[in-house]
Amino acid sequence: xxxxxxxxxxxxxxxSRRVLLNNGFNPAHAAAITRSxxxxxxxxxxxxxxxxxxxxxxxxxxxxxxxxxEPAVIDQAPSVVKVDANRGSSxxxxxxxxxxxxxxxxxxxxxxxxxxxxxxxxALWQEVEAxxxxxxxxxxxxxxxxxxxxxxxxxxxxxxxxxAFSWPRPGKAPYTFDFATSVVARGEIELHKRAGEAxxxxxAIDKDGNxxxxxxxxxxxxxxxxxxxxxxxxxxxxxxxxxxxxxxLLGHETRAATPDGQGKPFHGELIIAFSPETFLGxxxxxxxRHAEALFEGIVDQGARLPSQRRFxxxxxxxxxxxxxPQALHDELExxxxxx
Amino acid sequence: xxxxxxxxxxxxxxxSRRVLLNNGFNPAHAAAITRSxxxxxxxxxxxxxxxxxxxxxxxxxxxxxxxxxEPAVIDQAPSVVKVDANRGSSxxxxxxxxxxxxxxxxxxxxxxxxxxxxxxxxALWQEVEAxxxxxxxxxxxxxxxxxxxxxxxxxxxxxxxxxAFSWPRPGKAPYTFDFATSVVARGEIELHKRAGEAxxxxxAIDKDGNxxxxxxxxxxxxxxxxxxxxxxxxxxxxxxxxxxxxxxLLGHETRAATPDGQGKPFHGELIIAFSPETFLGxxxxxxxRHAEALFEGIVDQGARLPSQRRFxxxxxxxxxxxxxPQALHDELExxxxxx
Numbered sequence: 001x002x003x004x005x006x007x008x009x010x011x012x013x014x015x016s017r018r019v020l021l022n023n024g025f026n027p028a029h030a031a032a033i034t035r036s037x038x039x040x041x042x043x044x045x046x047x048x049x050x051x052x053x054x055x056x057x058x059x060x061x062x063x064x065x066x067x068x069x070e071p072a073v074i075d076q077a078p079s080v081v082k083v084d085a086n087r088g089s090s091x092x093x094x095x096x097x098x099x100x101x102x103x104x105x106x107x108x109x110x111x112x113x114x115x116x117x118x119x120x121x122x123a124l125w126q127e128v129e130a131x132x133x134x135x136x137x138x139x140x141x142x143x144x145x146x147x148x149x150x151x152x153x154x155x156x157x158x159x160x161x162x163x164a165f166s167w168p169r170p171g172k173a174p175y176t177f178d179f180a181t182s183v184v185a186r187g188e189i190e191l192h193k194r195a196g197e198a199x200x201x202x203x204a205i206d207k208d209g210n211x212x213x214x215x216x217x218x219x220x221x222x223x224x225x226x227x228x229x230x231x232x233x234x235x236x237x238x239x240x241x242x243x244x245x246x247x248x249l250l251g252h253e254t255r256a257a258t259p260d261g262q263g264k265p266f267h268g269e270l271i272i273a274f275s276p277e278t279f280l281g282x283x284x285x286x287x288x289r290h291a292e293a294l295f296e297g298i299v300d301q302g303a304r305l306p307s308q309r310r311f312x313x314x315x316x317x318x319x320x321x322x323x324x325p326q327a328l329h330d331e332l333e334x335x336x337x338x339x
Numbered sequence: 340x341x342x343x344x345x346x347x348x349x350x351x352x353x354x355s356r357r358v359l360l361n362n363g364f365n366p367a368h369a370a371a372i373t374r375s376x377x378x379x380x381x382x383x384x385x386x387x388x389x390x391x392x393x394x395x396x397x398x399x400x401x402x403x404x405x406x407x408x409e410p411a412v413i414d415q416a417p418s419v420v421k422v423d424a425n426r427g428s429s430x431x432x433x434x435x436x437x438x439x440x441x442x443x444x445x446x447x448x449x450x451x452x453x454x455x456x457x458x459x460x461x462a463l464w465q466e467v468e469a470x471x472x473x474x475x476x477x478x479x480x481x482x483x484x485x486x487x488x489x490x491x492x493x494x495x496x497x498x499x500x501x502x503a504f505s506w507p508r509p510g511k512a513p514y515t516f517d518f519a520t521s522v523v524a525r526g527e528i529e530l531h532k533r534a535g536e537a538x539x540x541x542x543a544i545d546k547d548g549n550x551x552x553x554x555x556x557x558x559x560x561x562x563x564x565x566x567x568x569x570x571x572x573x574x575x576x577x578x579x580x581x582x583x584x585x586x587x588l589l590g591h592e593t594r595a596a597t598p599d600g601q602g603k604p605f606h607g608e609l610i611i612a613f614s615p616e617t618f619l620g621x622x623x624x625x626x627x628r629h630a631e632a633l634f635e636g637i638v639d640q641g642a643r644l645p646s647q648r649r650f651x652x653x654x655x656x657x658x659x660x661x662x663x664p665q666a667l668h669d670e671l672e673x674x675x676x677x678x
Contacts, residue, residue, distance in 0.1 A: 077617045079418045080448035109419035112449050114618065137584065153642030165576045177572035227566025233516035233645055236633065237504045244630040245476065245615055247622050252636060276584055278416045279453065283586050291583040294575065297591060303492030306572055
């Protein structure tokens with residue numbers, strides 16, 4: 001069994017900050033990225049957890065990301081705030097734009113935050129949950145590197161384009177989902193390749209557009225959208241709303257944004273906030289209880305609410321810290337140590 | 340071969356108005372419903388076309404719908420307009436709320452129209468296309484009678500909950516999709532039952548929650564959401580945003596709204612409008628061209644844009660009128676004739 005190490009959340013945060021500061025990130029970026037990767041590690045989303053710091057450091061080394069970028073908040077319209085990340089991480093841009101987004105949503109009922117010119121390497125559930133912590137419902141979407149063919153097509157065009165939603169539940173963890181609009185993450189194909197295993201049917205096509213279960217052929221070809229033409233349509237919507245609507249890139253344009261084609265995706269993100277209190281006024285509490293009837297209807301028949309595994313992990317991690325492979329810890333310690 | 344009859348669009352409109360007026364609908368409702376069913380017939384969406392007038396008339400006979408209801412437009416917040424349909428059709432409520440929605444979206448960037456207490460029997464593409472005709476992007480969603488089990492569950496809880504999106508393309512028909520979040524429409528199960536055919540795998544479960552290909556067992560059981568837990572999550576979002584957020588019913592509550600459980604679904608609807616010009620200012624035209632690169636990327640690899648069949652039918656119908664079964668025409672003529 002691989003050796004592992006358990007860190008308190010405070011120690012995980014300190015390690016993350018040291019890695020980031022040692023790789024040129026300024027304290028504001030280091031703090032925002034640390035909040036994100038430690039939250040993901042705490043929720044046992046390992047691929048978005050401390051592991052992701054390696055990619056952050058590489059992206060900074062490639063100069064694909066400006067680790068000292070100052071996000072610029074732009075009050076675009078009464079219900080639109082834009083943040084130009086100025087080639088920095090989306091995470092600090094989100095944090096800078098959030099108060100204005102919340103204020104606009106509360107005043108107007110609905111509002112949008114558009115993040116531009118950002119490097120994006122975090123899970124969207126964090127951002128919609130940040131809205132629900134303030135009593136708002138939220139939707140977030142973003143394109144990413146083009147790995148996915150449109151339904152009926154044969155070559156990569158769409159990103160894996162995640163879509164996330166959160167609904168506030170007073171006194172409880174919010175109802176939250178966050179899914180890729182591809183059948184699976186590209187990382188799953190990589191894992192099958194490494195394990196020498198065939199892919200399930202329906203995940204991917206080869207470079208001629210034929211269905212394949214060979215992970216090598218799939219990596220040369222394209223992933224498929226989930227749910228056939230419906231998922232493909234949803235992915236198109238995400239490209240448009242988190243791309244041209246906010247004046248940013250489409251999935252098939254993200255790859256060229258770093259000089260050598262390496263580094264994390266560079267693109268925009270769209271976040272929509274809904275304020276139930278502004279929609280409902282005095283009826284808000286009653287409608288919050290009303291929404292609970294839906295969740296009960298799901299759970300009572302043995303189905304699960306999304307994110308429950310993550311929320312259970314969160315409780316465990318708060319009590320007992322997070323456990324990562326010793327090898328990852330060693331690699332992070334090396335990245336945290338001045339050369 | 341069944342006998343058919345071809346009507347000009349003007350004759351189809353006149354027939355629709357006569358049916359509706361003869362069944363108690365006031366001229367404003369008759370006009371709004373006629374615009375909807377003739378548009379659907381024109382686009383060869385037969386189930387939402389003239390055929391739907393039979394259900395409208397029945398719903399009025401059951402007194403499930405008020406054919407004389409006056410929609411009340413409520414200016415809820417700077418970016419929220421609500422229309423209380425007052426137990427009338429959603430269609431007149433939409434038309435009454437549309438100008439305010441467009442105005443709010445143009446001023447604020449994004450705005451919402453919430454329709455309450457309405458009978459809903461139309462396709463959502465019409466409403467999002469109405470936004471795109473004004474240069475806006477739109478999303479529409481609504482719950483409906485609960486026929487769909489959550490992924491991992493075993494009994495009906497969600498409506499077939501359609502989700503529609505439209506993006507304006509200057510000088511062209513908009514990019515539009517409109518899909519149910521169930522694998523198929525319930526009508527497809529009915530058709531298989533009538534034809535004595537087994538269902539494809541993955542469409543439905545029986546009343547004990549087991550997968551079934553028997554249409555009878557499926558009608559006693561539940562449809563499944565498209566795309567597994569992802570479609571199920573999307574359907575949950577639709578229930579929440581077009582239900583409790585606007586103070587209206589969940590899918591599993593719609594059935595009881597008419598006294599005998601008959602009649603068309605009674606519930607709310609949510610429409611979101613985005614104004615690209617408000618987001619983009621001087622960059623609007625360039626970004627509209629930018630969006631076209633995505634559509635070209637889809638079409639150039641042999642995939643199709645959604646709604647193309649519908650747009651082709653629209654051109655044909657404008658030139659040559661619409662063709663319906665003689666039996667349907669006879670039934671409509673009977674409904675149009677005072678007793």
